[in-house]
Amino acid sequence: MSVNWEKQEGNTGVLTVTVDSKRVDDALDKAFQKVVKQVNVPGFRKGKVPRPIFEQRFGVEALYQDALDILLPEAYSEAVEEAGIDPVDQPEIDLDDMAKGEPLTFRATVTVKPEVELGEYKGLEVEEESQEVTEEEVSEEIHRLQNEHAELTVIEEGEVQEGDTVVMDFKGFVDGEPFEGGEAENHTLEIGSGQFIPGFEEKLVGAKAGADTEVEVEFPEEYHAEELAGKAATFEVKVHDVKRKELPALDDEFAKDVDENYETFEDMKKAVRERMEQEKQQKVEMNKKDKLVEKATENATIEVPEAMVNTEVDRMLEEFGQRLQSQGMSLDMYYQFAQTDEEGMKEQFKEDAEKRVRMNMTLEAISNAENLEATEEDVEKELENMAEMYERPVDEIKQLLAMQGGTDVLKGDLQVRKAIDFLVDESKSVPASE
Known part of the structure; x- marks a missing residue:
């Protein structure tokens, strides 16, 4: 099989593939074995028609479509691997006439993952956020708890x-x-x-x-x-x-109603502050990561194919549907309530979907540029963390992942996290502007 990749303008190109005659004939043989089971010819039992009789009666052309269905997916997949390209959409196939005993040439117009031209991503500046939890914030949280128990x-x-x-x-x-x-x-x-x-x-x-x-x-x-x-x-x-x-009185009895582990109101107040400080710290760290990823993405140059945006939109719609389902509502019910439809929802998701694609591609490019690999040890550790979080055996977690693309997907997620951690480690904190 010969393969030639010719890059064109933007993120498309043409993959020209020639499959040798023997492989074409093998596909025709497999097609015959499939088709003959459904053919009725007088004088022969079903499925027992000899190949020459079949071709004489129906013509070898009757096998071409089934042979192509067998041959093209395999040949295209192998050609993509040989050319070293990364398609992001279904190809448009244009093929020459098929003939028994002859090679077959087809051309696949392919949209591929774009190259990312990284801009500045080391030493990015990010404003410091206060992690202080004020007495007023603690009082507001206690008042919320007081209302909950009213x-x-x-x-x-x-x-x-x-x-x-x-x-x-x-x-x-x-x-x-x-x-x-x-x-x-x-x-x-x-x-x-x-x-x-x-x-x-x-x-x-x-x-x-x-x-x-x-x-x-x-x-x-x-x-x-x-x-x-x-x-x-x-x-x-x-x-x-x-x-x-x-509203209940803010006393020791109230504290015990909130959590039986609290002995006094002061115990509760201290625990509330500690929880809020932890949450504030996590929020500040998350905000810092988000800002750095956003800056690195803004500095990168990427021509995002529409196919990648559409794929991400579909993923976002699926995630949204799953969240609704967990709340006892279907997408169709939501469409009626919100006076919209599937196309309307997809249009709403489009802008955020493109941002997601840009961010993910930027982080992937940083990971590649800095050789940030997720090792098997990293994967095993993450599997153990997931097993502990969901209170499930590691083997069960692996089985669930296998249904969603296997541990390669998890490895990709870990590499993205490493890229984000790299941005944080390389960043510079500056005082917040007044």
């Missing part, structure tokens, strides 16, 4: 206040007519949560339990239901109950 008490008298929870019936009208989805009974709503149309919750403030009231609002111009967008609506509301949070 009890709701029914208010017999008094008016609805911000933060109260109301149990109500409501029915909405537009132009005097009720609209679909605008009615519910015994619906629970926390005032200030932002769950309803802007203005609705605020206008319930001051209402009393047992009272009937009307709330007039306007649907936002960008509301997902086009027939309601921008229109004025009136809601008839019956408030059944008003519930108010009773």
Whole structure:
């Protein structure tokens, strides 16, 4: 088999492949063995028609398509390896006429992974971020915990206040007519949560339990239901109950309710601060890595093929669908809710997908330039970490990875991490600008 790669403008090229006649004939033989099982010829049992009789009756051309289906994928794969190219999309195949006993030549127009021209990536400057956790931040977190452990008490008298929870019936009208989805009974709503149309919750403030009231609002111009967008609506509301949070006292008993391991309120406060400091440190480190990767990517020159962006968009959509599924929602349900479709979602992902591709290619190029290899020892250590994290045996983790491309994918991820660590090690921290 002869192979010739001719690079063209941009990230495309033509791979010209000539397959020798013997291999063509072998593919025709395999095609015959497949096709003959389905052929009925009078005087012969099914699958037992001799090759000469088959070709006399149907012509050798009847085998060409099946032979090509057998031959082309193998020949193309071998040619790609021999040419040393890295395709990122399905090729466009143009082939000469096939003939028994003759070589076969085909041309594959291929989009390949682009070359990355690295710019400055060593000694990049990044502003220092404070890792200090203030007393105010600790107090806010404790107040959040206090709200989490608050009890709701029914208010017999008094008016609805911000933060109260109301149990109500409501029915909405537009132009005097009720609209679909605008009615519910015994619906629970926390005032200030932002769950309803802007203005609705605020206008319930001051209402009393047992009272009937009307709330007039306007649907936002960008509301997902086009027939309601921008229109004025009136809601008839019956408030059944008003519930108010009773915040627990910030004492030792509260601390024990939060976590039985706390003996005193001061124990809890100290633990909260330590956790927040750890989270702040991780956030600062992550921000630093993100900024350095972004800078290195901006300094690199890459002509990203659309095929790579489309592949990343598909991956992002799949990830998004998996997240929705874990929350009990399907993509189709989300499309209906968000008034969009698959193409609309892909368009939303496109810009971020291109950024991802650029960043990944930059990091891969840095890894290659600095010979940052992920060793088998690195892979085994990571497998052990994953096994510990997911509380699964290492062999089971390997089996799961095998279904997703094997440990080569993991090795690639580790090399990317090494490249990021390299950027951090080589970077310079500078004081934050005022």
